Amino acid sequence: MSELKNAGEKQMKQEIFLPDDYRPAEDEPFMNDRQLEYFRRKLLNWKAELLAGSRDTIEALQDGTRNIPDVTDRASEETDRALELRTRDRARKLVGKIDAALRRIDEGEFGYCMKTGDPISLKRLDARPIATMTLEAQERHERREKVHRDD
Template sequence: MKAQTFLPEDYRPAEDEPFMNERQLEYFRRKLIAWKQELLDQSAETLEGLQDSARNVPDLADRASEETDRSLELRTRDRQRKLVSKIDAALRRIETGEYGYCEMTGEPISLKRLDARPIATMTLEAQERHERRERVHRDD
């Protein structure tokens, strides 16, 4: 078990410090864990809401509306589940020392991008190339 890295409450990763040093890694680790906990809490609330709404509604319009709401909730929950697995993958990359580096080019991902999207696995340029290729192949 490694020692806990001290992190001031107002700490923000800066370009003028060594990339993915212990403080940056701890910052992103905490950010990912907090995001994951938030998603899990929302998921629990969704489950409770779905269980509460699983009653028999006699009016057809009300029942249809409730089914639509339930369908939206389930889709949202599925997206959250996928996001939690991406967060877990990012936490594993922190542990293995791969976090913050593009999986396509090996280059560092910008701190601004990681702060905005801590589960990012590619630099912005690599992501844009990837999306352009995907669009081209999708149009075929």
């Protein structure tokens, strides 16, 4: 029975109409269906872009394997490849954070600080939809992290 309910809820979420120019506003209820759908789409589009970039990188690395006789040119190409792989590793970690944000949307926890439970500002979520803390909680966390790193 709960499987039918979950399938029905997912169906309903997909039917939410959002105009192309929709932006979450402070004067509407926080994390209403339209806002959740806005952030879901934003996260899914970001994830698709990252995955497409990864596919392009894999293709370029496979096609780009060649024997370069000049040592300097070879070193330069290896540096470029290492940089691209680091960028892709960062993208891979971002995809994990995007998936976690999508799970929070499904579980009704998206938009609320994981430390304080307070709402995260819409501006912050629009700029960084994977944010898990309010700006204030994030700053406190970073200050504590810096203090512990210096020990």
